[in-house]
Amino acid sequence: xxxxxxxxxxxPLELYVPEPKFxxxxxxxxxxIVIPAAGETRRPDIADDHRDMPDLSxxxxxxxxxxxxATGPWDPKLDADTLRKMLRAMALTRAFDGRMFRAQxxxxxSFYMKCTGEEAVAIAATFALDRDDMCFPSYRQQxxxxxxxxxxxxxxxxxxxxxxxxxxxxxxxxxxSTKQGGFFSISGNLATQFPQAVGWAMASAAKGxxxxxxxxxxxGSSAEGDFHSACIFASVxxxxxxxxxxxxxxxxxxxxxxxxxxxxxxxxxxxxxxxAGLRVDGNDALAxxxxxxxxxxxxxxxxGPTLIEHFTYRAEGHSTSDDxxxxxxxxxxxxxxxxxxxxxxxxxxxxxxxxxxxxQAKMDEEVATQVKTAxxxxxxxxxxxxxxxxxxxxxxxxxxxxxxxxxxxxxxxMLDENDAANGVCKTR
Amino acid sequence: MSKAKENNSGTTQRNMIxxxxxxxxVAMERDDNVCVFGEDVGYYGGVFRATAGLQEKxxxxxxxxxxxxxxxxxxxxxxxxxxxxxxxxEIQFADYIYPxxxxxxxxxxxxxxxxxxxxTAPLTIRTPFGGGIFGGQTHSQSPxxxxxxxxxxxxxxxxxxxxxxxxxxxxxxxxxxxxFFEPKRIYNGPFDGHYDTPVMPWSKHPASEVxxxxxxxxxxxxxxxxxxxxVTMLCYGTMVHVTAAAxxxxxxxxxxxxxxxxxPLDMETIEASVKKTGRCVIVHEATRTSGFGAELSALxxxxxxxxxxxxxxxxxxxxxxxxxxxxxxxxxxPVRLRLAxxxxxxDVSGNV
Numbered sequence: 190x191x192x193x194x195x196x197x198x199x200x201p202l203e204l205y206v207p208e209p210k211f212x213x214x215x216x217x218x219x220x221x222i223v224i225p226a227a228g229e230t231r232r233p234d235i236a237d238d239h240r241d242m243p244d245l246s247x248x249x250x251x252x253x254x255x256x257x258x259a260t261g262p263w264d265p266k267l268d269a270d271t272l273r274k275m276l277r278a279m280a281l282t283r284a285f286d287g288r289m290f291r292a293q294x295x296x297x298x299s300f301y302m303k304c305t306g307e308e309a310v311a312i313a314a315t316f317a318l319d320r321d322d323m324c325f326p327s328y329r330q331q332x333x334x335x336x337x338x339x340x341x342x343x344x345x346x347x348x349x350x351x352x353x354x355x356x357x358x359x360x361x362x363x364x365x366s367t368k369q370g371g372f373f374s375i376s377g378n379l380a381t382q383f384p385q386a387v388g389w390a391m392a393s394a395a396k397g398x399x400x401x402x403x404x405x406x407x408x409g410s411s412a413e414g415d416f417h418s419a420c421i422f423a424s425v426x427x428x429x430x431x432x433x434x435x436x437x438x439x440x441x442x443x444x445x446x447x448x449x450x451x452x453x454x455x456x457x458x459x460x461x462x463x464x465a466g467l468r469v470d471g472n473d474a475l476a477x478x479x480x481x482x483x484x485x486x487x488x489x490x491x492x493g494p495t496l497i498e499h500f501t502y503r504a505e506g507h508s509t510s511d512d513x514x515x516x517x518x519x520x521x522x523x524x525x526x527x528x529x530x531x532x533x534x535x536x537x538x539x540x541x542x543x544x545x546x547x548x549q550a551k552m553d554e555e556v557a558t559q560v561k562t563a564x565x566x567x568x569x570x571x572x573x574x575x576x577x578x579x580x581x582x583x584x585x586x587x588x589x590x591x592x593x594x595x596x597x598x599x600x601x602x603m604l605d606e607n608d609a610a611n612g613v614c615k616t617r
Numbered sequence: 618m619s620k621a622k623e624n625n626s627g628t629t630q631r632n633m634i635x636x637x638x639x640x641x642x643v644a645m646e647r648d649d650n651v652c653v654f655g656e657d658v659g660y661y662g663g664v665f666r667a668t669a670g671l672q673e674k675x676x677x678x679x680x681x682x683x684x685x686x687x688x689x690x691x692x693x694x695x696x697x698x699x700x701x702x703x704x705x706x707e708i709q710f711a712d713y714i715y716p717x718x719x720x721x722x723x724x725x726x727x728x729x730x731x732x733x734x735x736x737t738a739p740l741t742i743r744t745p746f747g748g749g750i751f752g753g754q755t756h757s758q759s760p761x762x763x764x765x766x767x768x769x770x771x772x773x774x775x776x777x778x779x780x781x782x783x784x785x786x787x788x789x790x791x792x793x794x795x796x797f798f799e800p801k802r803i804y805n806g807p808f809d810g811h812y813d814t815p816v817m818p819w820s821k822h823p824a825s826e827v828x829x830x831x832x833x834x835x836x837x838x839x840x841x842x843x844x845x846x847x848v849t850m851l852c853y854g855t856m857v858h859v860t861a862a863a864x865x866x867x868x869x870x871x872x873x874x875x876x877x878x879x880x881p882l883d884m885e886t887i888e889a890s891v892k893k894t895g896r897c898v899i900v901h902e903a904t905r906t907s908g909f910g911a912e913l914s915a916l917x918x919x920x921x922x923x924x925x926x927x928x929x930x931x932x933x934x935x936x937x938x939x940x941x942x943x944x945x946x947x948x949x950x951p952v953r954l955r956l957a958x959x960x961x962x963x964d965v966s967g968n969v
Contacts, residue, residue, distance in 0.1 A: 204678045206659075206677045206678060206681045206682075208677070212660070299751035299752075299753075299941070300751070300753075350941050350942035351942075354942070358940065358941055358942030358943060359753075359754065359938070359940050359941055359942075360753055360754070360941055361752070361753030361754075361755065361756070361941055364753070376755065377712065377753065377754070377755025377756065378712070378713060378715075378716075378755055379685055379713075409684075409685045410685050412684035412685045412686040412689070413685055413686055413687075413716065414686060414688050414716055415716070440656075440685055441656070441657050441661070441664065442657045442660060442661035442682070443656065443657060443661075443682045443685075447682050447683065447684050447685075448684055448685065449684070510664070511664070515661060516660055516661045573751070573941075573942060574751075574942075578942040578943060579942065579943065581943060581946050583943075584935065584937055584940050584943050584946060584947060585935070585937055588936070588937050588938070595905075595906065595936060596935075596936060596937070599905070599935045599936060602953075603935065603946060605956070606952050606953050606956060607946070609952050609955070609956060610952045
């Protein structure tokens with residue numbers, strides 16, 4: 190044990206606080222990011238022991254090369270129709286985001302969050318899952334609903350909190366929920382869905398079901414305790430679940446280093462918990478598809494859970510409430526070395542002779558029209574704060590299945606208050 | 618962050634955010650044990666800009682970003698405080714504080730007691746709370762009564778820039794853990810409850826003249842905002858302004874008391890007032906059942922029973938999650954206040 194006298198000769202400790210490489214005004218240069226060539230990463234058998242694949246937590250599964258060719262053992266060899274469907278879902282999601290973001294700016298709703306640059310993460314994964322597999326998304330996987338052909342009008346009704354909103358105007362915009370869509374109710378609290386997905390998967394296994402669960406969280410939110418709770422339960426019970434960490438580099442203003450990303454990969458957490466781990470190029474729709482398909486097969490054959498890190502980039506702000514120019518370099522999004530997921534899938538389709546610029550332009554026009562038409566229809570049901578909301582009584586419904594007396598009483602108080610506000614006289 | 622307007626008498630016109638920022642600035646300047654941290658707190662200066670400029674001025678070891686982990690934020694604050702520092706941690710929204718509750722309830726709040734005073738946790742947790750900003754159920758809650766229910770934590774809620782600065786400095790200098798709730802609806806201006814009228818900026822309110830230097834408003838001292846004889850109105854945070862406006866609109870001679878600190882509570886001021894007026898209305902935005910109003914009502918009843926002329930009234934949010942689109946039907950606004958005041962002013966025979 191060092192005495193006080195000895196200690197005087199020791200160098201002073203220093204508190205280390207990580208810092209991103211680039212801030213506003215800097216010219217972001219991503220040349221130091223190690224990006225293995227497409228097709229290089231090995232693909233283990235789905236029944237292989239997770240102990241034999243720690244390298245996959247540090248590598249990067251990539252299928253699409255710079256020329257738009259699909260290559261290597263992870264190539265899912267999808268037919269052109271499926272690829273075109275995937276491309277359209279991604280384009281539709283981007284058009285939807287653009288329109289709803291503008292609607293917020295026009296004061297039609299309170300809040301919006303885009304998933305620009307990350308469309309592949311939700312959409313390609315959804316294509317690789319079965320329609321009845323259960324998704325526990327974060328707030329940036331609207332692509333799941335679009336990939337499952339969910340009604341845009343229905344989604345917009347939620348964004349507008351209007352009288353046709355299936356969630357009765359109760360939730361913030363984009364916090365969708367649909368059991369029929371296999372899309373669990375989004376929480377504003379972070380990473381809470383992670384252990385819930387594990388629990389759903391455990392139930393599915395306990396009941397001898399065949400459906401699996403998939404969940405998503407941002408790399409920033411993977412710092413939450415809930416993420417770690419999910420990992421330990423998934424590992425202990427070998428739950429049939431796919432746990433996706435969407436590493437889009439930024440959690441509002443905090444770069445991934447504040448979630449531990451400077452010290453190791455997010456996929457590498459799998460190693461410590463005894464899970465299969467994959468690190469995937471999140472802007473490569475084919476790689477996302479292939480990794481999800483691999484993990485899904487693994488889960489479905491009782492070979493346990495997989496943690497997938499999708500290495501991607503949040504091309505826009507966190508939400509309508511922040512300005513990324515305040516905290517990150519302006520050229521980051523444009524210079525992201527893994528490109529744009531839509532452009533890459535499009536180039537692939539062109540490279541294999543199944544697509545061209547003309548068809549792309551036509552598709553872009555079609556999805557824009559589709560979104561515009563849906564928006565008109567949704568706005569007939571109202572926009573936030575303009576009267577066309579749910580009946581007031583709905584505020585008190587579904588707090589419990591049966592309304593207790595105190596809520597009955599409070600509901601009456603609210604109605605009386607509303608009458609009083611509107612000058613309705615009550616006999617005492 | 619817009620620049621606060623300085624004048625030559627040692628005070629500067631500040632909104633609530635600027636006042637809170639100034640409190641931390643002054644505290645950090647005076648004591649290098651004071652450090653601030655939380656999600657987006659360092660470089661960006663907080664999502665509401667409350668810590669803007671502090672990293673630039675004091676360096677990144679005294680003002681820093683953290684992982685998104687509230688349990689870690691509060692747990693680390695306990696450890697730093699145990700070392701002897703004065704951590705001021707931000708939880709981005711009060712709605713996000715629950716993962717950190719164990720560190721606060723079981724650890725910070727009991728450290729002094731269980732170590733017989735050997736270890737203490739003089740930390741401050743700042744957190745924006747309350748609704749009125751269309752934040753939905755995860756950005757609107759008022760969970761203050763959870764904290765007053767814990768033994769060993771002080772709970773403070775300012776209602777003006779002047780109070781916010783003085784109370785926050787007092788909280789930071791306090792030897793015990795303090796949860797400091799910031800009513801985010803009034804960060805940029807007082808709010809009278811009329812949501813459909815333009816927002817009034819703080820610059821038009823006298824309490825936006827905030828001294829530049831160090832001052833404290835002692836914890837546990839309420840502010841009698843308006844003296845009156847007809848009824849005692851107990852309120853805090855955003856509801857202070859809503860209550861004061863309702864009282865003016867109704868032309869009633871109410872005594873309006875801004876509690877400022879819920880725990881320790883200024884019972885002397887409350888008791889003297891209710892004994893004078895004989896009537897009491899309690900106003901808070903939080904849900905009613907087991908809300909802080911229940912505690913206030915019990916205390917008033919226990920101590921002022923023989924002076925009461927009418928049942929104590931509570932004006933509160935409803936016992937539902939905070940709805941998004943029906944926000945203004947939920948919010949305890951002018952009409953709810955008027956009805957409660959009418960009820961409390963009824964005489965025992967039931968005549969108004």
